[in-house]
Amino acid sequence: MSKIGTLTTGVGVVTTFNLNYCPEILHFAAATALTALKVTIEGQGVICDLDSDGIIAAGALFEKGAVTNGYKVALADGFIGKKNTVISITNSAAQTPSVYGFKTGEGTVFYKSEIQKVFAGQEQLFDNFFALAIPDWATGSDQFNITDRKGFTDNWEPEDARALISLTTGIVKNTDADFYINNLAQVWSKVRYQPAADTNAYKFSYLAVK
Numbered sequence: 001m002s003k004i005g006t007l008t009t010g011v012g013v014v015t016t017f018n019l020n021y022c023p024e025i026l027h028f029a030a031a032t033a034l035t036a037l038k039v040t041i042e043g044q045g046v047i048c049d050l051d052s053d054g055i056i057a058a059g060a061l062f063e064k065g066a067v068t069n070g071y072k073v074a075l076a077d078g079f080i081g082k083k084n085t086v087i088s089i090t091n092s093a094a095q096t097p098s099v100y101g102f103k104t105g106e107g108t109v110f111y112k113s114e115i116q117k118v119f120a121g122q123e124q125l126f127d128n129f130f131a132l133a134i135p136d137w138a139t140g141s142d143q144f145n146i147t148d149r150k151g152f153t154d155n156w157e158p159e160d161a162r163a164l165i166s167l168t169t170g171i172v173k174n175t176d177a178d179f180y181i182n183n184l185a186q187v188w189s190k191v192r193y194q195p196a197a198d199t200n201a202y203k204f205s206y207l208a209v210k
Helices: 052-060 158-168
Strands: 002-006 014-022 025-029 036-041 045-051 071-074 080-090 098-102 109-118 124-127 131-133 143-148 153-155 180-182 188-194 199-208
Touching (some): 036 052, 052 109, 124 199
Parallel strands (some): 045 109
Antiparallel strands (some): 014 080, 025 071, 109 199, 124 188, 131 199, 143 188
């Protein structure tokens, strides 16, 4: 693990780091979730654009154990060199978290993460994802239809997602951070989601390295 730098203290203060490579994983030693993270790769565009809920959701995707006062976001399936990378992070408090980047191997694809606004009463289709997080998914009022690769469609509630996590990763937080679909095994082909109120969804997908 190598230290990239330290965030400037203050709510809403943006710190930018310029690298000539893309780390596999970013780790923030912070007491509170940061307000925003944006990562831009030369020739690829924006691969990561998340707010605090999205950062928390991203950290849950590959988690095998919880780290106290730590948040992590995977940017790729491994280290990707010779790529000019701009990392912009918005601080959330009077704190000076250290930012680290590390790898477990060599990478072949980026993990593209993005916020998608879903408006009240309007159905949104999600496909081609390896994870989909909806922290504000509401029991009873929101419609969530999930279809597997064989074409079977089921209606889910948030607790179904939490139960699935308990059977796969085993890391259940018992908060709204549990409301995501882990699709790393590509079991699910699509989701149709219609919320009762305006809601943010966080889609994670693969992006080939150019």
